[in-house]
Amino acid sequence: MVKEMLKGKSGYLLSNLLSQGGEYGEIFYERARACRVQLEDNKIDKVQWGIDEGVGIRLIKGGKTYYGYTTEPTFENLMEIVRTLARGLGHGPIKVGQRHIRGWTELSIDPDEMDINYRAQFLYRANEKARSYGDKVRQVTVVLMDRSREIMVINSLGETAEDTQKRVVFFVDVVAQENGLLQRGYESAGIRGGFELFERVPPEEIAKKATERALLMLRARPAPAGPFTVVLASQAGGTMIHEAVGHGFEADLVQKGLSVYKDKLGQKVASELITVIDDATLENHNGSFTVDDEGVPAQRTVLIQEGYLVGYMYDRLTAMKEGKQSTGNGRRQSYAHIPMVRMTNTYIAPGKDNPEDIIADTKKGVLVVKMGGGEVNTVTGDFVFEVMEGYMIENGKITYPIRSATLIGNGPKALMDVDAVGSDLGWSIGTCGKDGQGVPVTDAQPTLRIRSMVLGGTEV
Incomplete structure (x- = not known):
């Protein structure tokens, strides 16, 4: 009912929105x-279920955003x-209905058709498997989240876009204990x-x-501590490319001078072995969609091409400021939030090296298999990341696991110091936070070798 009302009244609403000036007007339904x-x-100790509906209205005037939203989207x-x-605010012409984009998520087991008991079976199966490892497993937390999201964007450019997005996320968190030592996996x-996710x-x-x-870290x-050659396995996912590098390519941070990559378009910013891509068109990935939250079709955007910075990610506002087109990176958490530049599926393209040969060719170093959380300064590119699973490499062989480790470095320098890129590619999912908003993303990288990074540890 709300969508039909909006389609019928959008011309009137947008005409009034721009009646006193403005470059762009938009209605966002969710x-x-x-x-x-x-x-x-x-x-099962927690079950949360909810439905939310609302409309946000945005006006861009003089490069500034004016925004309002309602959870009761009546015409009044x-x-x-x-x-x-x-x-x-002057006067601006309104166009309605010149282009219409409609998208949907293809799926074989629709979460909207399944009850709590169906969902619970996956959690119990995971819990049983984790507990089967014995008494050292002290705590198991399993979470299943699924979300269906229907959006519609109607704007003053004459564009209407609709998309239905369905996502499923599942994670297991295990705490193991032995001789007073606690470790997490x-x-x-x-x-x-x-839910076809669980068939894959x-x-x-x-x-x-x-x-x-978790059990491995008990015997690690x-x-x-000190400088080491670091091999990032593809299983580590794209935490570093997302946090230490990716945010620096978001045009809003670039325009505000909050990115280490400001004014470096066309310059060499990484090893010639490195190509970085943001691609929302990839099928079934957590950060994919048909259109972004401004109604712009999903796109594949190359950010670094063989070491050279060739592009940034834009939403409509940042693109307007530079006379460019949006790259389809305008995203928002919900109708209650303004859109901003956000990554989608961001990854380093695979190279030609055999991952096993990369390790065999490393005399002394650290193999990082799983990254944890961390902190990044987008202005300088400096970062600190937790190593959740790591190993020492000695004379080209993986020897023993290590714990309580952190990686300390600088994103641009790390990319410059890459001297080997594997032919594999490993993906990891996440929720990217920025300015109080969270959106689903996916990150990936092949096996990478970085000549030197500082490993923070407990032994010198």
Whole structure:
């Protein structure tokens, strides 16, 4: 009902929105259904289910954004927002319905058709697998989240875009204990799609990886400290490319002078072995969509080409400021939030080296198999990341696991110091936070070798 009202009244609403000036007007509709089921202490202890519907209206005037939203999208409430945003501002022409884009998520097991009992089976299966490893496993937390999101964007350029997005995320967090030592293992999987995720990756497999990681760290040695050659395995996912590098290519940060990559377009910013791509068109990936939250079709954007910076990521506002076109990176958490430049599926393209040969060719170094959390300064590119699973490399062989390690470095320098890129590619899912908003993303990298990085540890 709300969508039909908006389609019928959009011309009137947008005309009034721009009646006193402005370059761009937009109506954003969203209806979302979300479910989160959590298992802890061998039982389902939390179930959250909700439906949210609302409309946001945006006006861009003089390079500034004016925004309002309502959870009760009646015509009267929308007109009140329109009048408030338009107050005190010239006149602009409105076009309605010149182009219409419609998208949807293809899936075989629709979350909207399944009940809590269906969901619970996956959590119990993962829990049983994790607990089967014995008494050292002290705590198992399993979470299944699925979300259906229907959006529609109508703007003053004459464009209407619709998309239905469905996503499923599943993760297992295990705590193991021995002789007073506690260690954690974590593993996740996700998809733009439905519960067919578990046909691709059974819950037992996710639990196995998380549990074995926690148990492995119990027998790991304290990490040494100092500079080392670092091999980032493809299984580590794209944490570093996302956090230490990716945010620096977002045009809003570049324009504000908050990116180390400002004014470096066309310059060499990485090893010639490095190509970085952001691609929202990839099928079934967590960061994929048909159109972004401004109604711009999903795109593949090359950011670094063989070491050279060739592009940034733009939303409509940042693109307007430079006379460019949006790259389809305008995303928002919900109708209650303004869109901003965000990554989608960001990755380093595979190279030609055999991953096993990269390790065999490393005399002394550290192999990072799983990255944890960390902090990044986008202005300088400096970062600190936790190593959740790592090993020492000695004379080309993987020797013993290490714990309590961190990677300390600088994103641009790390990319410059890459001297080997594997032919593999490993993906990891996540929720990217920025300015208080979270959106689903996926990151990836092949096996990479970095000549020198500082390993923070407990032994010198």
